[in-house]
Structure formats: structure tokens, C-alpha cells
Amino acid sequence: MDKKSRFTKVIKENEGLLFKVAILYTHSIQDREDLYQEVVYQLWKSFDTFNEQSKLSTWMYRVAMNTAIYNLKISKRLVNTIPIDLETERFAEVVDKTEEEKIKILNEHIQTLNLLEKGIILLYLEGKNHQEIASIIGITTSNVGTKISRIKEKLKSKIIKKQ
Amino acid sequence: MKSNWDEMSKRIEKQEILNNHLIEKMTHQKYKSKLEKIGNSEYIGSLTCYLAATYLIINFTKIEEFIFQLLCIITILLLFTLPIISLKSLRGMKNISIHTAKYSETIKTFMHRKMKFYKLQRINMILAFLLLIILLPVLASIYGKDINSITNFWTIIVPVFIAFFASFSFITWRYYSKILKNLEKELRDL
Numbered sequence: 474m475d476k477k478s479r480f481t482k483v484i485k486e487n488e489g490l491l492f493k494v495a496i497l498y499t500h501s502i503q504d505r506e507d508l509y510q511e512v513v514y515q516l517w518k519s520f521d522t523f524n525e526q527s528k529l530s531t532w533m534y535r536v537a538m539n540t541a542i543y544n545l546k547i548s549k550r551l552v553n554t555i556p557i558d559l560e561t562e563r564f565a566e567v568v569d570k571t572e573e574e575k576i577k578i579l580n581e582h583i584q585t586l587n588l589l590e591k592g593i594i595l596l597y598l599e600g601k602n603h604q605e606i607a608s609i610i611g612i613t614t615s616n617v618g619t620k621i622s623r624i625k626e627k628l629k630s631k632i633i634k635k636q
Numbered sequence: 637m638k639s640n641w642d643e644m645s646k647r648i649e650k651q652e653i654l655n656n657h658l659i660e661k662m663t664h665q666k667y668k669s670k671l672e673k674i675g676n677s678e679y680i681g682s683l684t685c686y687l688a689a690t691y692l693i694i695n696f697t698k699i700e701e702f703i704f705q706l707l708c709i710i711t712i713l714l715l716f717t718l719p720i721i722s723l724k725s726l727r728g729m730k731n732i733s734i735h736t737a738k739y740s741e742t743i744k745t746f747m748h749r750k751m752k753f754y755k756l757q758r759i760n761m762i763l764a765f766l767l768l769i770i771l772l773p774v775l776a777s778i779y780g781k782d783i784n785s786i787t788n789f790w791t792i793i794v795p796v797f798i799a800f801f802a803s804f805s806f807i808t809w810r811y812y813s814k815i816l817k818n819l820e821k822e823l824r825d826l
Contacts, residue, residue, distance in 0.1 A: 489648040517663040519735035539734045539742045575640045598641040611738025
């Protein structure tokens with residue numbers, strides 16, 4: 474399998490991961506599309522340097538989340554990107570308004586967290602264990618636990634306050 | 637919280653947003669990375685400054701009085717300095733390693749550089765104010781006009797102009813300071 478085919482396979486298998494990062498770090502559909510493509514582009518650029526020994530998802534999260542931080546400073550759309558359909562509404566295949574509303578509220582509150590908290594909670598929700606989170610984020614494993622508890626409390630109080 | 641997230645993940649996994657063709661297009665040379673393109677406005681601004689400086693250099697001999705010649709030199713120096721400050725701060729923002737850095741390192745670098753950027757922006761703002769004040773008599777001198785003969789120039793036009801720019805600068809300064817304070821707080825939390 475050549476490089477391009479391998480890369481395409483990896484991206485297709487992990488497109489959900491990229492989409493979720495794009496949702497959490499942007500506020501509009503346009504920005505989401507731009508970030509999504511930027512991440513794919515950055516992954517492609519570093520695909521050669523990807524060390525097979527390290528976990529694929531660790532590498533992907535790292536590149537995607539770092540790219541998302543980079544992307545924050547750009548407020549205007551400066552390049553022509555390829556139109557892709559990243560509207561969250563399209564995922565509401567089964568129309569369950571209550572579920573939909575809960576997801577929306579959760580996303581809204583995660584958006585208000587600072588960058589570090591956002592990164593940690595994303596990985597936690599994605600089912601990563603403390604060690605993996607520590608390795609991607611670059612903090613100690615014990616610190617991960619403390620931070621997760623604090624973020625959960627923070628989100629809980631925010632959600633209760635809104636209700 | 638986790639069940640809501642899992643619900644969203646399930647829906648996302650079910651969909652196929654990308655096809656081979658789209659992925660290939662994204663990796664193609666035609667798609668220029670946004671990160672490599674940032675700063676177009678800064679480059680245009682710099683070019684404008686250098687063109688203005690060239691204009692002043694060409695017309696320098698038309699200025700007769702020493703004081704206006706001195707102001708013209710200061711203006712030229714400012715026109716050269718402003719773009720350097722702007723481009724320097726921009727370059728600083730672009731040099732972060734996306735592929736190898738750990739997330740917390742990227743945040744730290746990003747925050748530090750952002751702080752530097754805003755500090756430089758504040759300096760830029762003061763220099764731009766200075767530039768606007770001294771550019772007027774310099775241009776009047778090049779065109780052979782006596783600014784003293786303009787009605788209400790010193791009594792109304794200049795004070796209104798200064799008052800307007802001073803309040804604008806004050807608001808902008810406070811805005812930048814607030815951003816810097818928040819950034820410092822976030823850095824402390826890391």
C-alpha cells in the first residue's frame with residue numbers, strides 16, 4: 474500500500490476523532506471546516522515522521538489539538554478551502570430532541586473551558602486513561618486525576634446554574 | 637456527561653464525511669495551509685509604510701525648515717520601524733512545532749507569544765499615534781502650505797484630533813491589558 478492510500482485509510486478510520494476536535498475548538502461551521510482541513514493537512518505533512526511505535530491515536534490527537542490552538546488566532550478566512558458538510562445537525566439521524574439538547578448544552582459548556590481543561594476533558598470523554606492523557610497533554614498522571622475532578626465540578630456547576 | 641458524549645460519538649461514527657477524493661484534495665499542493673498564509677494584511681501594511689517612507693525620502697529636499705526636516709526623519713524612521721515590530725510579532729506566532737510538541741507545551745508557547753504579540757501591539761499603537769501627529773506638518777511642509785494659516789488648526793482641529801485618538805488609544809490599551817491579564821492567569825493555571 475502506498476503512502477497516500479495508507480494515509481487515506483488512517484484518516485477515514487479516524488474522521489470522527491478529527492470532527493470532535495473541530496467541534497470543540499471552533500464556534501462556527503466555517504471555522505470548523507477550516508480547522509478540519511488544516512488538521513488533515515498537518516497530519517499529511519507529518520505522516521512521514523510519525524513513529525509507528527507510538528500509538529496512532531496519540532499522534533493524531535497531538536497534531537489535531539496543537540493545530541487547533543494555532544488556529545485560534547486566525548479570525549478571518551484567508552484561504553480557499555474545500556467545501557465539506559460539517560454541520561452537526563446532519564448527525565441528528567434519529568430525531569431525539571432531548572438527547573440533541575443535552576449534547577448541545579454539553580458542547581456549549583466545554584467551549585467555555587480554558588485550553589488546557591478543554592484538551593483534558595476531550596481526551597477523558599474519548600475514553601483515554603490517565604496515562605494516555607498525561608502523555609498527550611504533557612502533565613503528570615496524578616495531575617490528570619486532579620484536573621479531571623476539578624473540570625467535572627466546574628462543568629457540573631455551570632450546567633446546574635443554567636438549568 | 638459521558639453518556640451524552642458517547643451518544644454524539646456514535647452518531648458521528650455512523651457518518652462518512654470524507655471520501656478518498658476529498659482527502660486527496662486536502663493534501664494536495666493546491667490547498668495552501670492557512671498557517672502559512674497568515675499575515676497577508678501585515679505584509680500589505682508593511683508595503684504601504686515603505687512606500688510612504690520612499691515618498692518622504694524623495695520629497696525630503698522640498699522641506700525647507702529644519703524642524704520639519706527633523707520631523708520628516710522621525711516619520712521615516714517610524715515608517716520603517718512599525719512594520720518590523722508587526723512582522724516580528726507575527727513571525728514569533730508562527731514558530732511552534734505542531735507535530736512533536738506536547739499539548740501543554742504548545743499552550744505555553746502560544747500564550748507567551750500571544751502576550752509578546754499584544755505587548756508589541758501596544759507599542760505599535762503609541763508609535764502610530766506619534767506618526768499621525770507629526771505626519772501632518774511634514775506633509776503640509778512638502779506641499780508648501782503654512783499650517784498656521786489654516787483656520788482653527790491649533791485651536792480646534794489639533795485638540796479634537798488628539799482627544800479622539802487619546803480616547804481611542806485608552807480604550808484599546810485597556811482592551812489589550814485585559815487580554816494580557818487573562819493570558820497571564822491561564823499561564824499560571826498551567
